[in-house]
Amino acid sequence: MSIEPSRSTLQLLGARRFGPLFLTQFCGAFNDNVFKNTLLLLITFQAGQVLGLAPALAVQLAAGLFVLPFFLFSALAGQLADKYDKSRLIRIIKAVEIGIAVVASVGFFTRHVELLLFALFMMGLHSTFFGPLKYSILPQHLHPDELVAGNAWVESGTFVAILAGSVLSGLLMAIPQIGADLCGVLTVIVAGLGYAASRRIPPAPSPAPELKVSHNFIAETWRNLKLAARNKTVFMALLGISWFWFFGALLLTEFAPYVQGVLGGDELMVTTLLGTFIVGIATGSFLCERLSGKHVELGLVPLGTLCISLFAFDLWLASPTGTPAPVTLAGFLAKPASWRILLDMVMIGIGGGFFTVPLYALMQSRSNVAERSRIIAANNILNAAFMVASAGITAGLLAAGLTIPQLFLVCALLNLLVAGLIYRAVPEFYLRCIAWSLTHSIYRVAPSGLANVPASGPALAVCNHVSFADAVILMGVLPRQPRFVIDHQINRTPLVRWLFRASRCIPVASAQEDRESVQRAYEEIARALDAGELIFIFPEGTITRDGEIGPFKGGLNKILRRNPVPVVPMALRGLWGGYFSRAYGSAMSKLFPRGLRNRVELVVGEALAPEGLKPVELRARIAQLRGEWR
Structure with a gap:
């Protein structure tokens, strides 16, 4: 059955073939961040040692546990998404999320950190299986003219969910005695909302029902990467997306140390800077959809590259040096130089929207239909690897004596280098940019x-x-x-x-x-x-x-x-x-x-x-x- 495109981007959000999926993925991303942020705050400030580890090491353990399923199970997730009806799998996964949220809630009520770490691993497993489904179902339910708009909604919705989940968990954790308990209840409620929304997602029949599922995750992971590498343009899109997550992971991780150690601000200022970055991502995503002319416009990707590097470079220049004096958010905003930093954050986000939305749409539109979910699973594996590399390289550079603003400078230069290598391998990116x-x-x-x-x-x-x-x-x-x-x-x-x-x-x-x-x-x-x-x-x-x-x-x-x-x-x-x-x-x-x-x-x-x-x-x-x- 042919799909008639929506007349507007907002109308797409109200369509049954997209609206329930958007709400489902928003609830999932929101829940991930409420749970992760609450657990990290609990470990850092209230739980003491975890498994004999100091809080700093326990936080790293928690981050590793969330990412580990992406390496172990992405290959299986991609196979299942190609073999079975995607809407049915989404409902199963969302029902399992309710169970994970109940376990997490029990962990918060009892302050049983080991149980919470198990729930965190399961939450990562949930995200591992959901990722290939949410991206591969879009081309089945959307008209080709809507694919960029759909990805713009998903991209901006994900980052807004990250912000909302992080802020709300922080506010609830500030309530003495019962803050963690309230966060646990919230995860159960949101998981229920996500499941209810998933029941409205229309069927998405399997593109490869005859596929034989392999449980050898090492062999299948390698096979998925080879599938993606067969199409050079698609593979370079995967590398580009993964590089952005490298850069984004660094930014999100260093927001708090940057505000505290460089600007002299508090938690409210951290939220403000994070909010400006996410507003930029959402703005860039929808500008990208508007400028694309309703098709996948690769010419915007190099413009996004230049925007990210230019304003990351300016963020290095604009950042103050020396020991900062404590400042409130009002005091920070009263300084004219502070608005330059906020502008840099917004523009880096806009560049990120220009960079990633066409790459996600390209990955979906040019992948073989019967292999699309496995290629998206390969993307998830690469994303996880790049985020782990981001944490390791960042720690190494900081240990070597680099300041956080200097990290931004290094990333600005690396961004140009990585993008240049991608565009050299696939000239279509810069050719479309010149022509556009x-x-x-x-x-x-x-x-x-x-x-x-x-x-x-x-x-x-x-x-x-x-x-x-x-x-x-x-x-x-x-x-x-x-x-x-x-x-x-x-x-x-x-x-x-x-x-x-x-x-x-x-x-x-x-x-x-x-x-x-x-x-x-x-x-x-x-x-x-x-x-x-x-x-x-x-x-x-x-x-x-x-x-x-x-x-x-x-x-x-x-x-x-x-x-x-x-x-x-x-x-x-x-x-x-x-x-x-x-x-x-x-x-x-x-x-x-x-x-x-x-x-x-x-x-x-x-x-x-x-x-x-x-x-x-x-x-x-x-x-x-x-x-x-x-």
Whole structure:
């Protein structure tokens, strides 16, 4: 059954196919943080030694117990999520969460810390099994146009739940004698709400019911990582997400020491800084959804990278040095320099939203449907490994004498390095960034009919050729990365040939110039279509000199004879008379004669069958799509 997209992001939250899932995952994340924060406060301030360990070591033990299930059981969780109905598994897991919350509540009432540590391990186990389900169910219940919005809600909801759970547990623990008891009761109530919400989640049938479940977690963990690594783009998305959790774990861990040791503040100031960071995450997530044009826009990921590094660097510069004097929140806010620190926190969060939301959507949309949950399980394993590495490296750097602001500087530089390695391995990230930035700064591009572009599989896209900016605009707007067939002389242009090479353009010469080159180009086009890629050609062969659509060349039929694939007709409107067109003789001879931010439209028609398709008929269809506006 086809899914009709919601008209607005808020409407999506009210839809049964998403709202109950969002509430279920919000309750789970909230409960995790209420329980973890309460237990850490109990160990630190009230419980004395735990298992013969000092409070500082006991806190590290607790953190390790929560993460351990991700290493041991993520592989099994991914297999079960691929094999069985996801909504049914979610209800089972949420029912188990109620039992875990009851055990935790008993532990809080009796102050039995060992029982609480067992409950903490079980809570981590619950999160291990729930993670692959909540991310892999989204593509089954959401329209492709809603996937970015769904991930924006999940990402922002998770961080808001972290903030709300941490703050509320701290407030309850401040109540003498009964604070921990109240937290225990709260976890049971919230677990019940999560279970009730889960019963409203619609069915999500298994994509791989024939899958044989392996209980060898070492072998299966390795197999899941290999599954993810088969698709380089997806694997790099997993590494990017895991790196953000490395950075985020460092920030969340060091908030309190930073406020106390660098700013001289108290618990209320810790909550304020944490709140500004999470407001930034939520803002960035929804800005990302708005700027993405309802498809997975990888061009925003490098912008998120720059935003994180720039403002983490500025946070290092803005942080005071020397021994701080104690200050209240009101006193802190009264200082103009303090607002710079708050702005840095918000902007790091916004960069995080830009960075992670497209990566999560990419992971879901480009994973093989039958393997999606196992790939998400591989992501959870990598996330856990990166968070453990974050704790170890942070401890090592602090022991070596680095200050917390210097840690922020190191992370800002490492963020650029890691992102650079990812973007070098998958140039699509920075290519989309360049194209998106140019098309949204020079033009106001309004696409229509993008749903007619096949989401996967081989296809031939055909468009009129109006200006030298056509390929960049198309690259920045189309929902999937095309491979352009371009003139070999343009391909050698000194300043931009690296861009053509990175985007894997296929250069072609005329038969009169180089017959062998033409044959090589057709062979490369055939290989690309055999591999399921989207090939883009401008069948006029040259940019128009009068604004009209020229005759189409015969190469179109040669391609379709070898690879009879769907043909997607497109038309660009509004570019004639612009800086990159030949409206005034030579292109780029007059600096923006019509100004900047002119409206341009891309109209995408329904795909045409290749059988019997003639160039003159295709030209007429594109002319019809374009209309009178050139």
